[in-house]
Amino acid sequence: MRPAAMGISSTCGHCTRSPHEGLGSAPQGLPVGADGCTSTLRTAARGATLNGMFPHLPCARTGCSRAALSGHAHCVEHLPSLDEAVKGAARLLEGSAVHKDLNLSGLPLKDLDLSRKRFFACSFSGAELSTLLFTGASFRLCFLDFCKISACDFSHSDIQFSSFAGSTITNSSFESSEIIHVNFNGVRASDWTLNDCDLYNSRFIRAELSRVDIANCNLKKTYFLGVREQEVSFRSSNTQEAIFQMERGGE
Amino acid sequence: MKLFFQYSPRGFSNVYLVGPDGPGSAFIVDPSMIDEGLLAFIEKNGYTVNAVLVTHNHPSHVRGISTLRKIYDIDLWSASGEVLDMPTRIVNDKDVISVSGFELEVLSLPGHTPDSVAYRLDNIVFLGDSLSAGLGGATNSDYGSSQLLTNLWNKILSLPDDSILLPGHGPPTTVRAERLYNMGLAEQRRKQISRFRDVDIFMDS
Numbered sequence: 001m002r003p004a005a006m007g008i009s010s011t012c013g014h015c016t017r018s019p020h021e022g023l024g025s026a027p028q029g030l031p032v033g034a035d036g037c038t039s040t041l042r043t044a045a046r047g048a049t050l051n052g053m054f055p056h057l058p059c060a061r062t063g064c065s066r067a068a069l070s071g072h073a074h075c076v077e078h079l080p081s082l083d084e085a086v087k088g089a090a091r092l093l094e095g096s097a098v099h100k101d102l103n104l105s106g107l108p109l110k111d112l113d114l115s116r117k118r119f120f121a122c123s124f125s126g127a128e129l130s131t132l133l134f135t136g137a138s139f140r141l142c143f144l145d146f147c148k149i150s151a152c153d154f155s156h157s158d159i160q161f162s163s164f165a166g167s168t169i170t171n172s173s174f175e176s177s178e179i180i181h182v183n184f185n186g187v188r189a190s191d192w193t194l195n196d197c198d199l200y201n202s203r204f205i206r207a208e209l210s211r212v213d214i215a216n217c218n219l220k221k222t223y224f225l226g227v228r229e230q231e232v233s234f235r236s237s238n239t240q241e242a243i244f245q246m247e248r249g250g251e
Numbered sequence: 252m253k254l255f256f257q258y259s260p261r262g263f264s265n266v267y268l269v270g271p272d273g274p275g276s277a278f279i280v281d282p283s284m285i286d287e288g289l290l291a292f293i294e295k296n297g298y299t300v301n302a303v304l305v306t307h308n309h310p311s312h313v314r315g316i317s318t319l320r321k322i323y324d325i326d327l328w329s330a331s332g333e334v335l336d337m338p339t340r341i342v343n344d345k346d347v348i349s350v351s352g353f354e355l356e357v358l359s360l361p362g363h364t365p366d367s368v369a370y371r372l373d374n375i376v377f378l379g380d381s382l383s384a385g386l387g388g389a390t391n392s393d394y395g396s397s398q399l400l401t402n403l404w405n406k407i408l409s410l411p412d413d414s415i416l417l418p419g420h421g422p423p424t425t426v427r428a429e430r431l432y433n434m435g436l437a438e439q440r441r442k443q444i445s446r447f448r449d450v451d452i453f454m455d456s
Contacts, residue, residue, distance in 0.1 A: 065411060066413070067413065105413075121254070123413075125413065125425075140256075141254070141256065141423060143415075143423075143425070145425060145427075145428055146427070146428075161256050161422060161423055162422070162423070163384075163422060163423055163424055163425065163428065165384070165424060165425070165428035165432060166427070166428055166431060166432070181258065181421065181422045181423075182422050183384045183385075183421075183422035183423060183424050183428065185384055185385040185424070185428060185432040186428065186431055186432035201258075201263070201421060201422070202422065203384050203385050203421060203422060205384070205385030205386070205432055205433075205434055206385065206432045206434065221263070223385065223386075225385065225386075225434055226434055246386075246434075
Protein backbone atom coordinates (compact mmCIF):
# COMPACT_ATOMS: atom_id res chain seq x y z
CA MET A 1 0.00 0.00 0.00
CA ARG A 2 1.51 3.30 -0.91
CA PRO A 3 0.82 6.59 0.83
CA ALA A 4 -1.88 8.43 -1.02
CA ALA A 5 -1.03 11.91 0.11
CA MET A 6 1.47 14.21 -1.38
CA GLY A 7 4.45 14.82 0.76
CA ILE A 8 4.06 11.93 3.17
CA SER A 9 7.32 10.35 2.25
CA SER A 10 9.17 13.61 2.74
CA THR A 11 8.35 13.98 6.40
CA CYS A 12 8.65 12.01 9.60
CA GLY A 13 6.07 9.29 10.17
CA HIS A 14 4.99 10.82 13.46
CA CYS A 15 5.22 14.56 13.30
CA THR A 16 5.10 17.14 10.55
CA ARG A 17 8.82 17.76 10.35
CA SER A 18 11.35 16.52 7.85
CA PRO A 19 12.82 13.08 8.50
CA HIS A 20 15.07 13.12 11.54
CA GLU A 21 18.66 12.19 11.16
CA GLY A 22 20.15 10.45 14.13
CA LEU A 23 18.97 11.07 17.64
CA GLY A 24 17.52 14.49 18.12
CA SER A 25 18.00 16.74 21.09
CA ALA A 26 14.84 15.89 22.97
CA PRO A 27 13.66 18.01 25.84
CA GLN A 28 14.23 16.11 29.05
CA GLY A 29 11.64 13.46 29.77
CA LEU A 30 10.29 13.17 26.26
CA PRO A 31 10.61 9.80 24.56
CA VAL A 32 12.85 9.80 21.54
CA GLY A 33 12.42 7.40 18.67
CA ALA A 34 15.27 5.76 16.86
CA ASP A 35 14.81 8.43 14.22
CA GLY A 36 15.07 11.20 16.80
CA CYS A 37 11.41 12.10 16.67
CA THR A 38 9.98 13.49 19.90
CA SER A 39 6.41 13.82 18.70
CA THR A 40 3.60 12.73 20.98
CA LEU A 41 2.77 10.26 18.23
CA ARG A 42 5.55 8.16 19.63
CA THR A 43 2.89 6.92 22.01
CA ALA A 44 1.12 5.36 19.05
CA ALA A 45 4.23 3.62 17.88
CA ARG A 46 4.61 2.07 21.32
CA GLY A 47 1.35 0.23 20.83
CA ALA A 48 -1.58 -0.60 22.99
CA THR A 49 -2.12 -3.50 25.28
CA LEU A 50 -5.50 -5.11 25.01
CA ASN A 51 -6.09 -7.62 27.72
CA GLY A 52 -8.76 -10.00 26.57
CA MET A 53 -10.92 -9.44 23.55
CA PHE A 54 -14.69 -9.30 23.59
CA PRO A 55 -15.51 -12.74 24.98
CA HIS A 56 -18.35 -12.82 22.43
CA LEU A 57 -20.67 -15.15 24.28
CA PRO A 58 -23.80 -15.48 22.23
CA CYS A 59 -27.17 -14.25 23.48
CA ALA A 60 -29.10 -16.97 25.33
CA ARG A 61 -32.20 -16.39 23.18
CA THR A 62 -32.47 -19.25 20.71
CA GLY A 63 -31.69 -18.13 17.20
CA CYS A 64 -30.09 -14.84 18.24
CA SER A 65 -26.53 -14.47 17.01
CA ARG A 66 -25.74 -11.21 18.80
CA ALA A 67 -23.27 -11.15 21.68
CA ALA A 68 -24.59 -11.14 25.23
CA LEU A 69 -23.98 -8.00 27.26
CA SER A 70 -21.37 -8.14 29.98
CA GLY A 71 -22.87 -9.58 33.15
CA HIS A 72 -25.96 -10.80 31.30
CA ALA A 73 -27.03 -13.85 29.37
CA HIS A 74 -28.81 -11.81 26.69
CA CYS A 75 -28.14 -9.09 24.16
CA VAL A 76 -29.81 -5.70 24.58
CA GLU A 77 -32.87 -6.74 22.56
CA HIS A 78 -33.61 -9.81 24.63
CA LEU A 79 -32.86 -8.53 28.12
CA PRO A 80 -35.59 -9.30 30.62
CA SER A 81 -35.23 -5.79 32.08
CA LEU A 82 -33.51 -2.98 30.22
CA ASP A 83 -33.80 -0.62 33.20
CA GLU A 84 -31.98 -3.02 35.48
CA ALA A 85 -29.26 -3.55 32.87
CA VAL A 86 -28.78 0.20 32.47
CA LYS A 87 -28.50 0.71 36.22
CA GLY A 88 -26.07 -2.20 36.48
CA ALA A 89 -23.94 -0.84 33.65
CA ALA A 90 -23.83 2.59 35.30
CA ARG A 91 -22.68 1.07 38.59
CA LEU A 92 -20.10 -1.01 36.80
CA LEU A 93 -18.73 1.91 34.78
CA GLU A 94 -18.55 4.33 37.69
CA GLY A 95 -17.24 1.76 40.15
CA SER A 96 -13.94 0.97 38.50
CA ALA A 97 -11.13 3.02 36.99
CA VAL A 98 -10.16 0.43 34.38
CA HIS A 99 -12.52 -1.51 32.16
CA LYS A 100 -11.59 -4.43 29.96
CA ASP A 101 -13.66 -6.50 27.55
CA LEU A 102 -16.96 -4.87 28.39
CA ASN A 103 -19.81 -5.35 25.99
CA LEU A 104 -22.44 -2.68 26.54
CA SER A 105 -23.67 -2.62 22.95
CA GLY A 106 -26.97 -0.88 22.43
CA LEU A 107 -27.51 0.30 26.00
CA PRO A 108 -28.79 3.82 26.61
CA LEU A 109 -26.41 5.54 29.03
CA LYS A 110 -26.74 9.06 30.33
CA ASP A 111 -25.55 11.47 33.01
CA LEU A 112 -22.44 9.56 34.06
CA ASP A 113 -19.06 10.90 35.03
CA LEU A 114 -16.51 8.56 33.45
CA SER A 115 -13.66 11.05 33.51
CA ARG A 116 -10.17 9.56 33.46
CA LYS A 117 -11.50 5.99 33.14
CA ARG A 118 -9.47 3.61 31.01
CA PHE A 119 -11.21 1.37 28.51
CA PHE A 120 -9.56 -1.59 26.80
CA ALA A 121 -11.36 -3.63 24.15
CA CYS A 122 -14.79 -2.37 25.23
CA SER A 123 -17.81 -2.23 22.95
CA PHE A 124 -20.51 0.43 23.13
CA SER A 125 -21.66 -0.29 19.57
CA GLY A 126 -25.10 1.10 18.87
CA ALA A 127 -25.41 2.65 22.34
CA GLU A 128 -27.13 5.94 23.06
CA LEU A 129 -24.61 8.00 24.97
CA SER A 130 -25.88 11.31 26.25
CA THR A 131 -24.46 13.82 28.70
CA LEU A 132 -21.54 11.59 29.59
CA LEU A 133 -18.20 12.89 30.79
CA PHE A 134 -15.25 11.03 29.32
CA THR A 135 -12.88 13.90 30.12
CA GLY A 136 -9.30 12.65 30.21
CA ALA A 137 -10.41 9.07 29.57
CA SER A 138 -8.40 6.64 27.48
CA PHE A 139 -9.62 4.10 24.94
CA ARG A 140 -7.77 1.28 23.19
CA LEU A 141 -9.45 -0.93 20.59
CA CYS A 142 -12.86 0.27 21.70
CA PHE A 143 -15.95 0.31 19.53
CA LEU A 144 -18.28 3.29 19.84
CA ASP A 145 -19.58 2.73 16.32
CA PHE A 146 -23.17 3.30 15.25
CA CYS A 147 -23.79 5.13 18.53
CA LYS A 148 -25.89 8.21 19.15
CA ILE A 149 -23.50 10.47 21.00
CA SER A 150 -25.00 13.71 22.24
CA ALA A 151 -23.73 16.34 24.66
CA CYS A 152 -20.73 14.23 25.64
CA ASP A 153 -17.32 15.48 26.68
CA PHE A 154 -14.30 13.54 25.43
CA SER A 155 -11.92 16.48 25.86
CA HIS A 156 -8.31 15.76 26.89
CA SER A 157 -8.92 12.08 26.16
CA ASP A 158 -6.51 9.60 24.65
CA ILE A 159 -8.25 7.51 22.00
CA GLN A 160 -6.20 5.09 19.96
CA PHE A 161 -6.98 2.33 17.52
CA SER A 162 -10.74 2.57 18.05
CA SER A 163 -13.85 3.09 15.96
CA PHE A 164 -16.71 5.59 15.98
CA ALA A 165 -17.79 4.60 12.45
CA GLY A 166 -21.41 5.34 11.59
CA SER A 167 -22.10 7.21 14.82
CA THR A 168 -24.18 10.34 15.10
CA ILE A 169 -22.27 12.91 17.13
CA THR A 170 -23.97 16.11 18.21
CA ASN A 171 -23.10 18.94 20.52
CA SER A 172 -19.99 17.19 21.81
CA SER A 173 -16.38 18.09 22.50
CA PHE A 174 -13.27 16.06 21.76
CA GLU A 175 -10.98 19.07 22.24
CA SER A 176 -7.31 18.71 23.10
CA SER A 177 -7.28 14.95 22.65
CA GLU A 178 -4.96 12.37 21.19
CA ILE A 179 -7.12 10.70 18.55
CA ILE A 180 -4.78 8.37 16.73
CA HIS A 181 -5.68 5.58 14.30
CA VAL A 182 -9.38 6.20 14.92
CA ASN A 183 -12.18 5.33 12.51
CA PHE A 184 -14.80 8.08 12.09
CA ASN A 185 -15.98 6.83 8.69
CA GLY A 186 -19.63 7.57 8.01
CA VAL A 187 -20.14 9.70 11.12
CA ARG A 188 -22.90 12.26 10.97
CA ALA A 189 -21.79 15.10 13.17
CA SER A 190 -23.00 18.55 13.99
CA ASP A 191 -21.83 21.08 16.56
CA TRP A 192 -18.74 19.03 17.26
CA THR A 193 -15.37 20.39 18.25
CA LEU A 194 -12.08 18.63 17.66
CA ASN A 195 -9.88 21.68 18.16
CA ASP A 196 -6.27 21.14 19.26
CA CYS A 197 -6.40 17.41 18.60
CA ASP A 198 -3.84 15.07 17.19
CA LEU A 199 -5.77 13.17 14.51
CA TYR A 200 -2.84 11.27 13.05
CA ASN A 201 -3.86 8.38 10.77
CA SER A 202 -7.56 8.77 11.60
CA ARG A 203 -10.27 8.54 8.95
CA PHE A 204 -13.41 10.53 8.20
CA ILE A 205 -14.34 8.78 4.95
CA ARG A 206 -17.92 9.49 3.82
CA ALA A 207 -18.57 11.54 6.95
CA GLU A 208 -21.20 14.28 7.05
CA LEU A 209 -19.88 17.19 9.04
CA SER A 210 -21.88 20.26 9.89
CA ARG A 211 -20.62 23.05 12.13
CA VAL A 212 -17.51 21.10 13.06
CA ASP A 213 -14.29 22.73 14.29
CA ILE A 214 -11.05 20.98 13.45
CA ALA A 215 -8.77 23.91 14.23
CA ASN A 216 -5.13 23.69 15.20
CA CYS A 217 -5.01 19.92 14.71
CA ASN A 218 -2.36 17.55 13.43
CA LEU A 219 -3.89 16.08 10.29
CA LYS A 220 -0.96 14.06 9.07
CA LYS A 221 -2.32 10.99 7.24
CA THR A 222 -5.88 11.95 8.22
CA TYR A 223 -8.38 10.94 5.52
CA PHE A 224 -11.29 13.19 4.53
CA LEU A 225 -12.52 11.38 1.41
CA GLY A 226 -16.07 11.78 0.17
CA VAL A 227 -16.92 14.07 3.07
CA ARG A 228 -19.98 16.28 2.94
CA GLU A 229 -19.16 19.38 4.90
CA GLN A 230 -20.89 22.52 5.95
CA GLU A 231 -19.26 25.17 8.09
CA VAL A 232 -16.19 23.08 8.88
CA SER A 233 -13.16 24.99 10.10
CA PHE A 234 -9.63 23.68 9.55
CA ARG A 235 -8.01 26.91 10.74
CA SER A 236 -4.32 26.47 11.64
CA SER A 237 -4.39 22.73 10.95
CA ASN A 238 -1.87 21.17 8.58
CA THR A 239 -4.40 20.35 5.87
CA GLN A 240 -1.59 19.90 3.33
CA GLU A 241 -0.70 16.64 5.09
CA ALA A 242 -4.29 15.36 5.18
CA ILE A 243 -5.76 13.30 2.37
CA PHE A 244 -8.72 14.89 0.65
CA GLN A 245 -8.36 13.10 -2.67
CA MET A 246 -7.13 9.67 -3.64
CA GLU A 247 -4.24 9.23 -5.97
CA ARG A 248 -5.17 7.57 -9.22
CA GLY A 249 -5.48 3.83 -8.65
CA GLY A 250 -6.53 4.11 -5.02
CA GLU A 251 -4.51 3.24 -1.98
CA MET B 252 -6.47 -14.01 25.11
CA LYS B 253 -4.39 -10.87 24.93
CA LEU B 254 -3.85 -8.78 21.83
CA PHE B 255 -1.10 -6.24 21.47
CA PHE B 256 -1.26 -3.69 18.67
CA GLN B 257 1.92 -2.10 17.48
CA TYR B 258 2.13 0.70 14.92
CA SER B 259 5.18 0.48 12.75
CA PRO B 260 6.40 3.79 11.36
CA ARG B 261 8.27 1.71 8.80
CA GLY B 262 5.63 1.35 6.12
CA PHE B 263 2.96 2.78 8.45
CA SER B 264 1.69 -0.72 9.08
CA ASN B 265 0.00 -2.53 11.94
CA VAL B 266 1.65 -5.39 13.80
CA TYR B 267 -0.45 -7.67 16.02
CA LEU B 268 0.70 -10.00 18.76
CA VAL B 269 -1.73 -12.56 20.16
CA GLY B 270 -1.09 -14.60 23.27
CA PRO B 271 -2.90 -16.32 26.14
CA ASP B 272 -3.98 -14.62 29.38
CA GLY B 273 -1.07 -16.18 31.22
CA PRO B 274 2.45 -17.04 30.12
CA GLY B 275 2.78 -19.31 27.09
CA SER B 276 3.09 -19.41 23.34
CA ALA B 277 2.17 -16.40 21.24
CA PHE B 278 2.09 -15.48 17.57
CA ILE B 279 2.64 -12.31 15.59
CA VAL B 280 0.74 -11.20 12.50
CA ASP B 281 2.76 -9.25 9.92
CA PRO B 282 5.86 -8.26 11.89
CA SER B 283 6.82 -5.14 10.02
CA MET B 284 9.13 -4.14 12.82
CA ILE B 285 10.24 -5.66 16.10
CA ASP B 286 11.25 -3.01 18.57
CA GLU B 287 11.93 -2.73 22.27
CA GLY B 288 8.29 -2.01 23.13
CA LEU B 289 7.06 -5.20 21.54
CA LEU B 290 9.87 -7.29 22.98
CA ALA B 291 9.24 -5.82 26.44
CA PHE B 292 5.58 -6.76 26.18
CA ILE B 293 6.50 -10.29 25.12
CA GLU B 294 8.93 -10.67 28.01
CA LYS B 295 6.65 -9.05 30.59
CA ASN B 296 3.87 -11.49 29.74
CA GLY B 297 6.12 -14.51 29.78
CA TYR B 298 5.43 -15.25 26.13
CA THR B 299 7.43 -17.35 23.74
CA VAL B 300 6.75 -16.33 20.17
CA ASN B 301 6.58 -19.55 18.19
CA ALA B 302 4.75 -18.49 15.04
CA VAL B 303 4.41 -15.68 12.54
CA LEU B 304 1.38 -15.33 10.29
CA VAL B 305 2.06 -13.48 7.06
CA THR B 306 -0.95 -11.97 5.27
CA HIS B 307 1.16 -11.23 2.18
CA ASN B 308 4.80 -11.06 1.34
CA HIS B 309 5.47 -7.32 1.23
CA PRO B 310 8.46 -5.79 3.04
CA SER B 311 6.28 -3.51 5.18
CA HIS B 312 4.68 -6.63 6.67
CA VAL B 313 7.55 -9.06 7.03
CA ARG B 314 10.68 -7.03 7.67
CA GLY B 315 10.77 -7.87 11.38
CA ILE B 316 10.94 -11.62 10.78
CA SER B 317 14.70 -11.63 10.51
CA THR B 318 14.96 -10.00 13.96
CA LEU B 319 12.44 -12.41 15.46
CA ARG B 320 14.26 -15.45 14.13
CA LYS B 321 17.39 -14.41 15.99
CA ILE B 322 15.47 -14.56 19.25
CA TYR B 323 12.77 -17.21 18.83
CA ASP B 324 12.30 -20.48 17.04
CA ILE B 325 9.35 -19.62 14.84
CA ASP B 326 7.10 -21.32 12.34
CA LEU B 327 6.33 -19.06 9.41
CA TRP B 328 2.80 -19.39 7.98
CA SER B 329 2.12 -17.90 4.56
CA ALA B 330 0.49 -18.57 1.20
CA SER B 331 3.95 -18.05 -0.32
CA GLY B 332 6.41 -20.92 -0.21
CA GLU B 333 9.20 -18.63 0.87
CA VAL B 334 9.38 -15.36 2.79
CA LEU B 335 12.70 -13.53 3.07
CA ASP B 336 14.39 -16.66 1.72
CA MET B 337 12.92 -18.71 4.55
CA PRO B 338 10.68 -21.71 3.92
CA THR B 339 7.13 -21.43 5.19
CA ARG B 340 4.25 -23.65 6.22
CA ILE B 341 1.99 -22.98 3.27
CA VAL B 342 -1.64 -22.09 3.97
CA ASN B 343 -4.57 -22.52 1.61
CA ASP B 344 -8.10 -21.20 1.54
CA LYS B 345 -10.36 -22.63 4.26
CA ASP B 346 -7.49 -24.29 6.10
CA VAL B 347 -7.99 -24.34 9.84
CA ILE B 348 -4.60 -23.97 11.45
CA SER B 349 -3.59 -24.43 15.04
CA VAL B 350 -1.10 -21.76 16.05
CA SER B 351 0.18 -21.10 19.58
CA GLY B 352 -2.89 -22.82 21.01
CA PHE B 353 -5.34 -20.79 18.92
CA GLU B 354 -7.39 -22.04 15.99
CA LEU B 355 -7.55 -19.77 12.97
CA GLU B 356 -9.29 -20.08 9.64
CA VAL B 357 -7.41 -19.07 6.51
CA LEU B 358 -9.30 -16.99 3.95
CA SER B 359 -7.57 -16.61 0.62
CA LEU B 360 -8.02 -13.09 -0.82
CA PRO B 361 -5.86 -12.76 -3.93
CA GLY B 362 -5.97 -9.35 -5.56
CA HIS B 363 -3.67 -7.02 -3.66
CA THR B 364 -1.05 -9.74 -4.16
CA PRO B 365 -1.55 -13.31 -5.39
CA ASP B 366 -0.57 -14.64 -1.96
CA SER B 367 -2.90 -12.41 0.09
CA VAL B 368 -4.76 -14.19 2.86
CA ALA B 369 -6.70 -13.20 5.97
CA TYR B 370 -6.72 -15.12 9.24
CA ARG B 371 -9.96 -15.37 11.21
CA LEU B 372 -9.77 -15.93 14.94
CA ASP B 373 -13.36 -16.22 16.23
CA ASN B 374 -14.92 -12.81 15.48
CA ILE B 375 -11.62 -11.10 14.69
CA VAL B 376 -10.11 -11.06 11.21
CA PHE B 377 -6.50 -10.09 10.50
CA LEU B 378 -6.97 -8.69 7.03
CA GLY B 379 -3.61 -7.56 5.72
CA ASP B 380 -3.92 -5.14 2.82
CA SER B 381 -6.99 -6.57 1.16
CA LEU B 382 -9.08 -3.84 2.72
CA SER B 383 -8.60 -1.02 5.19
CA ALA B 384 -11.20 1.13 6.92
CA GLY B 385 -13.12 2.88 4.15
CA LEU B 386 -10.75 1.88 1.36
CA GLY B 387 -10.32 -1.15 -0.86
CA GLY B 388 -7.00 -2.90 -1.26
CA ALA B 389 -4.73 -1.68 -4.03
CA THR B 390 -4.44 -3.95 -7.07
CA ASN B 391 -2.45 -3.80 -10.28
CA SER B 392 -5.16 -4.73 -12.76
CA ASP B 393 -8.89 -4.78 -13.38
CA TYR B 394 -8.76 -8.54 -13.09
CA GLY B 395 -7.08 -8.26 -9.69
CA SER B 396 -9.70 -5.73 -8.54
CA SER B 397 -12.53 -7.91 -9.70
CA GLN B 398 -11.05 -10.98 -8.04
CA LEU B 399 -10.46 -9.14 -4.77
CA LEU B 400 -13.94 -7.64 -4.76
CA THR B 401 -15.61 -11.00 -5.30
CA ASN B 402 -13.56 -12.61 -2.56
CA LEU B 403 -14.15 -9.75 -0.12
CA TRP B 404 -17.91 -9.96 -0.59
CA ASN B 405 -17.97 -13.75 -0.36
CA LYS B 406 -15.55 -14.29 2.48
CA ILE B 407 -15.31 -11.13 4.58
CA LEU B 408 -18.38 -8.97 4.10
CA SER B 409 -20.60 -12.03 4.49
CA LEU B 410 -19.40 -12.45 8.07
CA PRO B 411 -21.64 -11.19 10.91
CA ASP B 412 -21.99 -7.39 11.11
CA ASP B 413 -20.04 -7.06 14.33
CA SER B 414 -17.00 -9.03 13.15
CA ILE B 415 -13.89 -7.03 13.91
CA LEU B 416 -11.58 -6.33 11.00
CA LEU B 417 -7.96 -5.58 11.87
CA PRO B 418 -6.25 -4.31 8.72
CA GLY B 419 -2.59 -4.05 7.84
CA HIS B 420 -2.86 -0.26 7.74
CA GLY B 421 -5.11 2.27 9.44
CA PRO B 422 -7.71 2.01 12.19
CA PRO B 423 -9.85 -0.99 13.13
CA THR B 424 -13.26 -1.47 11.61
CA THR B 425 -16.18 -3.88 11.40
CA VAL B 426 -17.97 -5.72 8.63
CA ARG B 427 -21.00 -3.47 9.01
CA ALA B 428 -18.98 -0.27 8.68
CA GLU B 429 -17.22 -1.53 5.55
CA ARG B 430 -20.43 -2.61 3.89
CA LEU B 431 -21.81 0.88 4.41
CA TYR B 432 -18.87 3.25 4.02
CA ASN B 433 -16.07 1.63 2.06
CA MET B 434 -15.39 3.90 -0.91
CA GLY B 435 -13.13 1.43 -2.68
CA LEU B 436 -15.69 -1.37 -2.58
CA ALA B 437 -18.49 0.89 -3.82
CA GLU B 438 -16.34 2.15 -6.70
CA GLN B 439 -15.15 -1.32 -7.71
CA ARG B 440 -18.68 -2.67 -7.53
CA ARG B 441 -19.93 0.14 -9.79
CA LYS B 442 -17.22 -0.73 -12.32
CA GLN B 443 -18.05 -4.43 -12.15
CA ILE B 444 -21.78 -3.85 -12.60
CA SER B 445 -21.19 -1.53 -15.55
CA ARG B 446 -18.92 -4.18 -17.10
CA PHE B 447 -21.64 -6.83 -16.70
CA ARG B 448 -24.15 -4.42 -18.25
CA ASP B 449 -21.85 -3.98 -21.28
CA VAL B 450 -21.67 -7.74 -21.66
CA ASP B 451 -25.47 -8.03 -21.47
CA ILE B 452 -25.91 -5.37 -24.13
CA PHE B 453 -23.39 -7.12 -26.35
CA MET B 454 -25.11 -10.49 -25.88
CA ASP B 455 -28.57 -9.00 -26.52
CA SER B 456 -27.40 -7.54 -29.78
